[in-house]
Amino acid sequence: AQSVTQLDSQVPVFEEAPVELRCNYSSSVSVYLFWYVQYPNQGLQLLLKYLSGSTLVESINGFEAEFNKSQTSFHLRKPSVHISDTAEYFCAVRRGGATNKLIFGTGTLLAVQP
């Protein structure tokens, strides 16, 4: 069975500091990996995705994530955060093939402080 682990429930960080949000998954088959962001009182927005190819994927707002098959990880990083990045971040996995569903982690609250 697939599962996603986000070890950090909350990550406090000062503005302009770097941040890494950790995500590990378990699956014996190939997967698609996603990071979704949920701003306060809003729905889930796709931040970035790994489907295949280059293991480093980037979003338009400076986040990046690296797929590491040997460590079954897909950590999210940003070199310099802004107050506006404060949100809940969810890692999700979807198995390739017929299975449609996304399996989500428990989420990490990124709290950016001035």
Next chain:
Amino acid sequence: EPEVTQTPSHQVTQMGQEVILRCVPISNHLYFYWYRQILGQKVEFLVSFYNNEISEKSEIFDDRFSVERPDGSNFTLKIRSTKLEDSAMYFCASRGTSGSAPEQFFGPGTRLTVL
């Protein structure tokens, strides 16, 4: 940019009543989903729907739950005999047909409160 919409944004109901949550997926998408998020917990898969039938459902999706695509645009989740533990944020999502684009696009959610 096309987006998934959901109505209402907040629904309050008495235990035992029926509720219908509505979603309008992105217009050219063919795969539809419902997820829920109990306050403070992870987002959980409920059901997926394709070609006018359920393709997969979770153990949460018991016989009180049903989904329907009554016309070409709406996708609904009906919960009969609501229970207190049904209180959650319910998200609708849709996905395109291309195998190279497996990402799901989510609506803003409906917060269901069962009293």
